[in-house]
Amino acid sequence: MAHAVAKPPRVTRRRTGGGPARTGGPARTGGPARRLPYLLIAPAGLLMLGFIAYPMLSVLYYSLRNYNVTKPWRNGYAGLDNFTRIFTDDPQFWDTLAFSGKWVVTEVLLQLLLGLALALLVNQTFLGRGLARALVFSPWAVSGVLTTTIWMLLYNPSTGISRYLADAGIGTYGTSVLSDTGTVFWAAVVAELWRGVPFFAILLLADLQSIPRDLYEAASVDGAGRARRFRHITLPHLKDAIILSTLLRGVWEFNNVDLLYTLTGGGPAGQTTTLPLYVANTGINGHDFGYAAALTTVAFVILLFCSILYLRLSKFGGETK
Amino acid sequence: MRTVATAPSHNGATPATTTRNQANKETNPMKPTRRRAPRTAAALVALLALTATACGDDGSTSGEEGSGKGTITFWDNNGGPRTKIWKQIIAKFEDKYPDITVEYVPIPIANVQSKYDTAIQSGGDSPPDVGGVGTAYLANLVAQGALDPVTDRIGDSALKGKLIKNMVESVRAAGGDDKELYSVPTSANQGTLWYRTDLFKAAKLPAPDSWDNFYKAAEELTDKGRNKFGFTLRGGAGSIAQALDMMYAQSGIPSFWNGGDAGDGEGGEGGEGGDKTTLNDPKNVAALEKYIALFKKVTPAADLNNDFAKMVAQFDQGDIGMLQHNLGSYVDHVRLLGKDKIAGIPLPPSRQGAARTIVSNPVDGLGLFKASKNKAAAWKFIAFAASPEMNSLWNEDVGAIPANVGAADDGWIAKAPPTKAALESLNDPRTKVVQLPYYLPDWNNISKADNEPSFQKVLLGKMTAKAFCDKVAKELNAAQADWKEHQS
Numbered sequence: 001m002a003h004a005v006a007k008p009p010r011v012t013r014r015r016t017g018g019g020p021a022r023t024g025g026p027a028r029t030g031g032p033a034r035r036l037p038y039l040l041i042a043p044a045g046l047l048m049l050g051f052i053a054y055p056m057l058s059v060l061y062y063s064l065r066n067y068n069v070t071k072p073w074r075n076g077y078a079g080l081d082n083f084t085r086i087f088t089d090d091p092q093f094w095d096t097l098a099f100s101g102k103w104v105v106t107e108v109l110l111q112l113l114l115g116l117a118l119a120l121l122v123n124q125t126f127l128g129r130g131l132a133r134a135l136v137f138s139p140w141a142v143s144g145v146l147t148t149t150i151w152m153l154l155y156n157p158s159t160g161i162s163r164y165l166a167d168a169g170i171g172t173y174g175t176s177v178l179s180d181t182g183t184v185f186w187a188a189v190v191a192e193l194w195r196g197v198p199f200f201a202i203l204l205l206a207d208l209q210s211i212p213r214d215l216y217e218a219a220s221v222d223g224a225g226r227a228r229r230f231r232h233i234t235l236p237h238l239k240d241a242i243i244l245s246t247l248l249r250g251v252w253e254f255n256n257v258d259l260l261y262t263l264t265g266g267g268p269a270g271q272t273t274t275l276p277l278y279v280a281n282t283g284i285n286g287h288d289f290g291y292a293a294a295l296t297t298v299a300f301v302i303l304l305f306c307s308i309l310y311l312r313l314s315k316f317g318g319e320t321k
Numbered sequence: 322m323r324t325v326a327t328a329p330s331h332n333g334a335t336p337a338t339t340t341r342n343q344a345n346k347e348t349n350p351m352k353p354t355r356r357r358a359p360r361t362a363a364a365l366v367a368l369l370a371l372t373a374t375a376c377g378d379d380g381s382t383s384g385e386e387g388s389g390k391g392t393i394t395f396w397d398n399n400g401g402p403r404t405k406i407w408k409q410i411i412a413k414f415e416d417k418y419p420d421i422t423v424e425y426v427p428i429p430i431a432n433v434q435s436k437y438d439t440a441i442q443s444g445g446d447s448p449p450d451v452g453g454v455g456t457a458y459l460a461n462l463v464a465q466g467a468l469d470p471v472t473d474r475i476g477d478s479a480l481k482g483k484l485i486k487n488m489v490e491s492v493r494a495a496g497g498d499d500k501e502l503y504s505v506p507t508s509a510n511q512g513t514l515w516y517r518t519d520l521f522k523a524a525k526l527p528a529p530d531s532w533d534n535f536y537k538a539a540e541e542l543t544d545k546g547r548n549k550f551g552f553t554l555r556g557g558a559g560s561i562a563q564a565l566d567m568m569y570a571q572s573g574i575p576s577f578w579n580g581g582d583a584g585d586g587e588g589g590e591g592g593e594g595g596d597k598t599t600l601n602d603p604k605n606v607a608a609l610e611k612y613i614a615l616f617k618k619v620t621p622a623a624d625l626n627n628d629f630a631k632m633v634a635q636f637d638q639g640d641i642g643m644l645q646h647n648l649g650s651y652v653d654h655v656r657l658l659g660k661d662k663i664a665g666i667p668l669p670p671s672r673q674g675a676a677r678t679i680v681s682n683p684v685d686g687l688g689l690f691k692a693s694k695n696k697a698a699a700w701k702f703i704a705f706a707a708s709p710e711m712n713s714l715w716n717e718d719v720g721a722i723p724a725n726v727g728a729a730d731d732g733w734i735a736k737a738p739p740t741k742a743a744l745e746s747l748n749d750p751r752t753k754v755v756q757l758p759y760y761l762p763d764w765n766n767i768s769k770a771d772n773e774p775s776f777q778k779v780l781l782g783k784m785t786a787k788a789f790c791d792k793v794a795k796e797l798n799a800a801q802a803d804w805k806e807h808q809s
Contacts, residue, residue, distance in 0.1 A: 069438050070461045070762035073807055157623045158548075158639055166548070173548035176623035179556075181781060265557060268625050269781055270774035284435045285770035287461070 056300075063297045067290035075290075082294030093295065095270070096278040097302075100254055102185075103274055107192055107253045108246050114193065115200020116238075122201070123208045133205075140198035144258030151191040151263060152178075178264055181271055188272055192259055200245055207241040208234070243314045247307060254303060275299050384469075387695030390420040393702060396436070398453030398685070400427020402652075406718040414705045421698045431558070431628075434458045434765070441467045444692070450699040454504045454688035456495035456759045462688065463496045463503050464762050469689045469696065470501035471703070478704050480505065480725075487747065487754070488724045491684045495759035497804075504686030505707050508721040510647040511682050511743040512566035513665040515654060520642050529643060531669045532571055536611070539619040542642035549640040551619040554612070558628040560776045561768045561793075563645060564612060565600075565757070566668060566680045571608035573671030573678050574599045575753035578801070596805075598797045601790035609779075609786040616780045625780055647682055651720035651739055665739030667746040676751040683759070685721070716740075722747065763800035767793060 066078045086093050122133045139147070154160045155177050162175040177187040211233065219229050257276050260266060266273035266281065273281075276299065283292030397407050404427050411423045426449065428436050437458070440447035448467060462468050475481060488506040496503040516529055520542055529535040539551035555563040578595030579602075599605065616624060621635065629646060636644040637657035644650075645668070654663040670677045687703045689696060705711060709727025716723040717733040722744050734741050746752055758764055772793050778784035 068762075069442060070464050070765075071803075071807075072464060072466075157621060158635065163548075173545060174550075174621045174623065176621070176625070179622050179625035265626065267557065267774060267777055269777040269783060273774075281770050286766045287438065288766075 059293045062293035065290045068288050070287045096275045100274045104253045111196040114197045118201040119204035137198045147195045148262040203245045211237045243316045384693045389697035392422040393450040393698050394424045396426045396449040396452040398433045399430040448690045450693040455683040457683040459495045460497050460760045468503045469691045472502045488684045497760040504688040506684050506686045506724040508685045515644045515665045519662045543619040551642045553641045555627045556625040567612045568605045568608040569755045570668035572604035598794045601794035606787045678753045680755045761800045767796045
């Protein structure tokens with residue numbers, strides 16, 4: 001009798017094509033069959049909870065608190081005080097946000113242009129192309145801290161380029177581009193370009209190689225020159241790759257801490273301090289984790305808003321005319 | 322259990338008697354989503370609760386005395402430069418106590434405070450049993466309840482009465498507790514004026530034992546066209562500590578707090594523990610202006626970003642006449658320049674014949690961490706490392722002033738003139754020691770992260786020395802008021 005009662009629902013689920021039951025499983029109980037898919041995705045879900053949701057909720061939680069490990073007697077619920085302080089009483093927030101914007105725009109634009117130029121160059125057929133490609137891509141394999149070490153040696157006034165130039169009578173001894181407020185920004189930009197250009201070159205070269213040669217041949221037959229072929233065939237084909245890579249690079253550059261921290265320490269006089277570097281200083285050196293968490297939350301919202309806006313305005317994934 | 326007659330399933334299957342739950346599950350596949358809401362909410366609440374208690378065990382658990390045997394962990398707060406000597410001491414300790422193993426962990430000096438903070442906040446076994454602790458961040462560790470007081474343990478050990486009184490008082494003051502000591506002092510440092518004897522001799526200049534001699538030598542040893550400079554200063558990390566040494570030594574102001582009589586610059590009655598700092602006293606501002614004026618005029622432009630390592634490397638590898646740094650760099654100078662080319666003297670007195678004014682440099686020590694589960698073994702290690710023989714060995718290697726009076730008369734000190742001179746100046750009853758407020762939890766923020774960019778602005782001429790001193794003084798006065806309020 002029990003058997004007769006349990007059987008029909010199984011048949012029903014199969015006929016109606018209802019979700020989880022489709023995966024099969026013991027007919028009489030139904031429960032394990034329903035749970036199986038959730039069990040299968042549970043590890044991924046737990047990982048997401050542990051590595052994405054928990055840290056984000058944790059930051060949000062601390063952003064609403066006074067939390068300074070060196071003054072535990074002041075710790076406690078702060079409401080929106082940290083956010084109010086950011087927007088009304090922290091000029092350093094606005095300075096570092098402005099510098100972050102300048103840094104991202106400069107870096108992404110220059111890396112894109114130079115990366116595209118290099119990709120077009122190593123996409124041509126010439127003797128030693130393999131070696132040229134390896135050389136172009138090699139800086140991408142170097143870590144941020146190592147990049148800093150290389151460039152600090154190059155910029156060092158005692159052992160770097162300026163010393164040899166001074167020996168040759170060009171410039172003066174003791175020239176330090178990292179200590180001069182007029183040159184430090186571009187010195188840091190060049191060091192980061194060295195590392196970042198290969199990223200664009202690799203991505204764009206991969207996309208360039210997927211453009212059918214027929215298109216270029218047909219355009220040539222129709223009388224299109226090199227510039228017109230680039231404008232009407234190459235660029236439209238690269239559009240999605242460019243949008244995605246600039247977005248990714250923009251986010252990475254916004255969050256850049258390693259190179260600037262090790263190359264300039266955010267100086268001199270705070271002139272190369274990005275918002276994430278300010279957050280790191282506030283939390284790690286200043287021990288004010290509550291305020292640092294609020295700054296992080298604001299930075300996250302800004303990045304999210306800019307990313308959505310960028311994808312909308314650029315019509316990512318849309319048809320190209 | 323309440324039972325219901327199941328409604329016919331939507332395909333018209335045979336009705337069955339079952340529980341309400343079963344009926345819901347089998348007859349309406351959408352139903353469970355509503356029932357999932359409480360579970361989701363519960364999960365979220367659990368998650369938030371986890372978040373809320375993220376600090377959980379904050380490392381301030383009381384730990385255990387333990388058996389006095391087994392393994393203990395020791396964090397060296399200046400890993401790298403001190404690794405070799407610590408490994409020697411640990412080997413000797415393990416010979417003497419074969420049933421104790423010391424796990425040595427070298428921590429870079431620049432990261433030591435954040436490493437301690439992280440370990441303490443992580444709780445559990447994260448903090449070490451024993452750690453090197455400087456007075457510059459002792460208050461932070463005490464505020465977090467991470468250290469065990471060691472006053473009684475010292476009193477019951479061979480260290481009783483054997484530690485230099487000044488250092489004991491510095492450690493007590495830095496811990497912010499009138500009664501308890503939170504670390505066993507092992508060595509002290511002192512600001513020293515290092516100079517290249519070979520360059521001074523070639524230029525026929527007298528030793529920089531007065532401020533006039535110092536400024537004159539700085540100018541005369543500078544020849545920018547040939548990449549030669551009279552002085553190198555610290556404009557990057559640690560710049561303010563360096564500047565304070567130079568300011569108070571020149572101004573001669575004997576106290577960091579003036580007890581409310583801001584502006585007279587004499588410290589006096591209010592002395593330590595007053596409400597207003599003397600840092601922005603006109604004499605100190607004038608001294609800072611003179612010091613800042615050296616930048617680029619007699620120093621390399623790269624000094625703007627100098628931390629101690631860059632500054633010392635630049636001095637040891639270039640043609641630079643003078644450097645102001647503590648005794649800790651003595652070993653590097655001797656190694657790279659040779660003993661015959663380098664000399665170190667205490668900073669000159671404010672004027673000829675006046676008492677010398679010295680800013681208290683951090684006292685290094687060993688702390689016993691409260692969360693240790695083997696405090697007996699940990700204390701054996703601390704007592705061994707602070708014993709006269711080991712303390713002498715350690716300080717000889719690093720060129721610092723030993724804390725154990727039994728080590729102070731050792732022969733090596735007579736053979737290390739800079740250390741001997743520093744010790745003599747410290748022991749001179751006329752010497753005024755300006756005690757920096759290491760006990761303030763905000764001290765490190767104010768004297769480092771918060772104001773080092775401003776100090777660079779002063780060097781670049783974008784901020785006046787007075788504006789800088791006033792800004793720092795205002796923050797210090799507020800921190801002092803906050804601390805006093807907490808104490809009361």
